Amino acid sequence: MIETSGIILINKPAGPSSHDIVNHVRRTVGAKKVGHAGTLDPFAEGLLVVLIGRKATKGQGKFLNSDKEYIATMKIGAETDTYDKTGKTVSINNSAYPSKREIRIVLKSFIGKINQVPPSFSAKKIRGRRAYKLAREGKKIELKPVEILIKKITLLNYNAPLLQLKILCSTGTYIRSLAHDIGQKLNSGAYLEKLIRTKVGKFKLEKAIEINRLTDKNWTKHLMGLEKK
16 A cells, blocks of 8 residues: 555546546555545536545545636526436426526626525435435425535526536535526526536646546656645
């Protein structure tokens, strides 16, 4: 087992869970202590900050508390039970799509500190059980709102029904809930079609390596020192 501590930036593909990526890195580098600085849903892509070694994982909290940046693509005009494309469609709105002006006004209302209710299909615990497990059983779930901070939302592209945004936010923000809430405020409904995390604190996606390119022979080349945060 190695004793070195550091960080490896992984460009997570859609499909595997964050836990899957951590297990892959653990096997590749031969380290017992491996963690990550913020979960990405299986369908999401982008930057996963993987922490290698005891010193790195012990300081996990400071990485988890870093701001996150995302490129989010929403589909307007429908809602799903998971608030993303993996869920079941629960409503469809056939009315006219909102204008770009209407969208900009609504987006502006989400800037700053807001109270956000996490999605029912999330890892939040209710009486010791994960919310998504209860939701899959069809049980009614009431999650409490959490205060988050949306620092910036930039409209990158709008070609109805797809709306692409760049979002800079605090830790604890559910982009799926944000997409759902924006859709609600537009009176059209919306869900998250695609999500790419581009930044975690000062770490950027362009510095990350694809997981299938990380090997037991080259991983040390991609290990970053903890002082580089």
